[in-house]
Amino acid sequence: MTRPLAKRLGTDSEGIAAAAACLQAGGIVSFPTETVYGLGVDARNGIAVASVYDAKGRPSFNPLIVHVPNVGMALQIAHFDPLSRKLADAFWPGPLSIVVPVNPDAGLSELVTAGLPTVALRVPEHVLAHQFLIACGGPVAAPSANPSGQISPTTADHVLHGLGNKIDAVLDGGPCPVGVESTIVRVDGAQVTVLRDGGITREELSACLGEPVIAAGESATPQSPGQLASHYAPSVAVRLNANTAQATEVFIGFGPKATAADLNLSRAGNLIEAAANLFADLRRADAMARDTGATTIAVSEIPMRGLGLAINDRLKRAAAPRG
Ligand code: TXA
């Protein structure tokens, strides 16, 4: 969607309040962190989260990092084992994102986590980011503020140049001091895996833990960001490009013509709404199939434009044969 050119907001209290109000109303607000500029949306608003994938032109639903102002809010959103907590206490606020099991009652849109049972959380150190997150009052999902496939922006001008007509506002806090993305870690039992190298070095992590950390490629079960094999997959088979459903199928429709569907991703045929509903509807259809003994989830054809690319990518994975 093309919008009027994004407003450049100042770092005074008026600018911060305007930025937070815009985000709370469902808008996309770019804000600086110590690493790179992020593209912030309310992490509990599925339509807003879908619109951020749309703005970036991402061809797939990579899960997003959720930004919070302090450890207290992080503890409400996810479950922290003792090692994750130790890392949070040592490195937050700072350029570290920690992948932890999400609390299903936290109200995050399922699109934020791309249906995963975990969420990547981060408390940024940047003063303006902190003030903005406090003013927002809730979790803010934010991928780096670049069009998909381009490098991450470290100034407000970069953001406006790449996405100026796709977002609502940018909080201009000058250049980002760290300039590379946050380090992403995940704890499994006693093992800490670095999923992405970034602002906190492996040496700093090891020094805190008293043990070496391993990189995703070196672990027994590799799981690097962007190629997560364990995205949500329904327990029954999935059939794509269905016009009608058989008696043994639960039917997920799309658009006004799918009147016989059990669920509809978007009656209006709106791809942003469809993306916002995708993971919850797959889960709902799966439960309906289990309840009724249906063997398959049939899904209407989704057009291959805009967010339709990412929706089809996800559906194709859900429909792929499983080993
Ligand atoms: O420095 C940063 O981290 C910046 C600023 C804005 O905070 N954000 C950023 O977000 O780089 P993004 O969306 O460009 O990268 C997020 C990465 C993706 O590679 C994604 O796969 C990974 O985080 N990720 C998010 N949730 C995850 C999860 N539950 N498990 C594993 N990886 C996850």
Ligand code: MG
């Ligand atoms: Mg990025």
